[in-house]
Amino acid sequence: MKLSKILKNGLLVVLACFALSACATKKVSTSQMQSDVYTGTDTVEYLASGVPDRVFFATNESVLTTASRETLRKQAAWLRKNSDITIVLEGHADERGTREYNLALGERRANAAKDYLMTYGISSDRISVLSYGKERPVDSGSNPLAWSKNRRSVTVKAN
Amino acid sequence: MNYFKNFFIYLIIVLLIPLKSFSLIEVDITRGNLNPLPLAVSPLSIDDKSKKSFEKLLKEKNIGEEISSIVENNLKTSGLFNPLSKDAFLQEPDIANLKPRFEDWNLIKAQALITGKVSNVDDKLRVEFRLWDVLAGKEMMALAFTTVPTNWRRVGHIISDKVYERLTGEKGYFDTRIIYVAEEGPKTKRIKKLAIMDQDGANNKFLTLGNELVLTPRFNPTSQMVTYLSYFRNLPRVYLLDIETGMQEVVGDFPGMTFAPRFSPDGKKIIMSFAKDGNSDIYTMDLENRIVEKITNHPSIDTSPSYSPDGKYICFNSDRSGYQQIYVMNSDGSRVKRISFGKGIYGTPVWSPRGDLIAFTKLHKGKFYIGVMRTDGSGERLLTENFYQEAPSWSPNGRVLIFYRETKTDQKGEGFSAKLWSIDLTGYNERMVKTPTDGSDPSWSSLLSN
Numbered sequence: 001m002k003l004s005k006i007l008k009n010g011l012l013v014v015l016a017c018f019a020l021s022a023c024a025t026k027k028v029s030t031s032q033m034q035s036d037v038y039t040g041t042d043t044v045e046y047l048a049s050g051v052p053d054r055v056f057f058a059t060n061e062s063v064l065t066t067a068s069r070e071t072l073r074k075q076a077a078w079l080r081k082n083s084d085i086t087i088v089l090e091g092h093a094d095e096r097g098t099r100e101y102n103l104a105l106g107e108r109r110a111n112a113a114k115d116y117l118m119t120y121g122i123s124s125d126r127i128s129v130l131s132y133g134k135e136r137p138v139d140s141g142s143n144p145l146a147w148s149k150n151r152r153s154v155t156v157k158a159n
Numbered sequence: 160m161n162y163f164k165n166f167f168i169y170l171i172i173v174l175l176i177p178l179k180s181f182s183l184i185e186v187d188i189t190r191g192n193l194n195p196l197p198l199a200v201s202p203l204s205i206d207d208k209s210k211k212s213f214e215k216l217l218k219e220k221n222i223g224e225e226i227s228s229i230v231e232n233n234l235k236t237s238g239l240f241n242p243l244s245k246d247a248f249l250q251e252p253d254i255a256n257l258k259p260r261f262e263d264w265n266l267i268k269a270q271a272l273i274t275g276k277v278s279n280v281d282d283k284l285r286v287e288f289r290l291w292d293v294l295a296g297k298e299m300m301a302l303a304f305t306t307v308p309t310n311w312r313r314v315g316h317i318i319s320d321k322v323y324e325r326l327t328g329e330k331g332y333f334d335t336r337i338i339y340v341a342e343e344g345p346k347t348k349r350i351k352k353l354a355i356m357d358q359d360g361a362n363n364k365f366l367t368l369g370n371e372l373v374l375t376p377r378f379n380p381t382s383q384m385v386t387y388l389s390y391f392r393n394l395p396r397v398y399l400l401d402i403e404t405g406m407q408e409v410v411g412d413f414p415g416m417t418f419a420p421r422f423s424p425d426g427k428k429i430i431m432s433f434a435k436d437g438n439s440d441i442y443t444m445d446l447e448n449r450i451v452e453k454i455t456n457h458p459s460i461d462t463s464p465s466y467s468p469d470g471k472y473i474c475f476n477s478d479r480s481g482y483q484q485i486y487v488m489n490s491d492g493s494r495v496k497r498i499s500f501g502k503g504i505y506g507t508p509v510w511s512p513r514g515d516l517i518a519f520t521k522l523h524k525g526k527f528y529i530g531v532m533r534t535d536g537s538g539e540r541l542l543t544e545n546f547y548q549e550a551p552s553w554s555p556n557g558r559v560l561i562f563y564r565e566t567k568t569d570q571k572g573e574g575f576s577a578k579l580w581s582i583d584l585t586g587y588n589e590r591m592v593k594t595p596t597d598g599s600d601p602s603w604s605s606l607l608s609n
Binding site for chain 2: 060096097099103112115131137139
């Protein structure tokens with residue numbers, strides 16, 4: 001009787017450990033992705049203090065997320081303050097799509113960012129768009145997290 | 160660019176003896192061939208004097224043996240033939256070419272025999288070859304070629320094409336070239352160059368230096384022109400390259416990215432995508448009068464256009480239904496019709512040179528497939544599955560597809576590679592096509608000679 005109780009308790013402890021560790025590993029991946037859009041900061045660079053240079057997209061999508069809009073509003077504010085600066089919006093796709101479609105998709109993503117900047121008063125004369133399709137990944141991994149980092153539009157100073 | 164000139168120096172082909180129309184051997188190429196036809200490729204015989212002169216000229220020890228090994232390799236690679244080991248050959252090449260002892264060839268189970276003779280005639284390379292039906296004890300074909308000695312590899316390819324055609328009843332695809340993108344360097348900073356090689360991997364040459372990103376080269380089906388995408392000055396545009404002269408020019412004057420170019424079957428137009436304000440549509444430009452026409456007009460992405468061989472239709476890739484699917488329309492853009500309805504998403508449609516099929520890339524449940532379907536979308540058949548592969552290009556006879564495949568990287572993000580592969584329409588005979596560097600975006604030329 002006693003032995004079985006110990007075993008039972010032991011088993012519970014083991015199960016609890018499993019549950020915890022499962023949670024722990026899950027947390028690591030979800031904390032950097034929300035419904036397959038990258039939310040981390042690993043690859044992000046800054047145009048100025050507090051002004052991130054890039055926004056991320058869901059698979060096959062070019063819709064701006066709430067976080068992306070916030071980033072772009074910061075970029076727009078920075079561009080309004082620095083009216084001599086011109087920019088290139090570089091649109092990218094992940095490696096899980098055909099090359100030609102991805103070129104078009106990268107262009108669509110960069111234009112989504114451009115349209116948003118324009119609604120915040122940035123003239124289209126100051127913005128050019130360049131799609132790299134899947135040609136320039138930032139993360140060479142072949143996994144969902146790496147792909148989420150690569151689906152992006154990056155704002156680059158052109159002058 | 161001298162190299163290219165050699166390709167167009169004339170080639171004289173003489174029919175030695177009229178073809179005898181009947182024979183016992185036939186190879187069925189419409190089914191997967193698990194029992195390739197056993198045949199013997201006897202080394203082409205060569206007299207000592209010619210041998211020495213060609214050795215001096217071409218730096219090849221025995222040009223007769225070299226040409227026959229090209230033939231042997233081509234036939235073997237096709238998957239339809241099984242060239243037998245030369246160790247088992249009983250008859251000397253020169254005697255075999257005069258009159259084979261069919262019993263001897265029968266003994267080693269050869270059903271067909273190729274013999275021939277090479278000689279130096281006024282500093283030209285003269286090659287004659289004969290194809291024999293061993294079982295019937297008859298000559299099936301006899302041809303002689305005279306050409307400049309530097310053309311010797313092409314002679315091997317032309318012989319291969321003639322043998323293939325005689326035994327299968329369809330044109331061959333050996334006297335052809337592949338243009339592709341040679342890749343080097345880390346995945347995040349790939350250096351890409353245009354490269355061209357013979358169909359068997361010989362004579363590889365780089366056509367650009369790698370200073371700018373280049374993608375998706377495609378042959379003009381009627382000439383030695385190539386269209387491709389270059390990021391020259393960071394402006395992705397469709398270019399035209401004459402591989403004989405090395406001359407390049409931008410196609411059209413578009414205020415934005417042009418991409419996904421291909422020639423029309425008559426070689427007179429380029430069809431491509433132009434992206435503007437987040438929308439990609441399909442355009443054509445006439446290369447003679449430079450007139451640009453807009454073919455599709457839809458807020459979705461329309462790309463990867465490819466003409467039917469008669470020029471009447473265009474298949475293309477669009478996400479107007481929400482995801483990438485394959486569509487067919489008339490060449491003026493009218494009567495757009497979706498043809499892909501299977502599970503998954505579809506891209507890179509390419510119309511077969513025979514007109515009856517469209518090859519494509521498909522993504523379903525995280526796997527990539529190369530497949531074919533009829534031009535109305537029926538009869539979908541997947542030929543190969545992998546982690547990543549795309550961009551099929553047809554051999555000129557429509558029997559083989561060449562495409563590229565990328566590997567999954569390891570946990571450190573290392574181990575990336577991109578290679579060219581080929582597979583028969585039957586789904587059999589999948590092979591890696593060797594290239595000096597990594598490779599992608601292959602495009603198969605038409606037959607250089609007919």
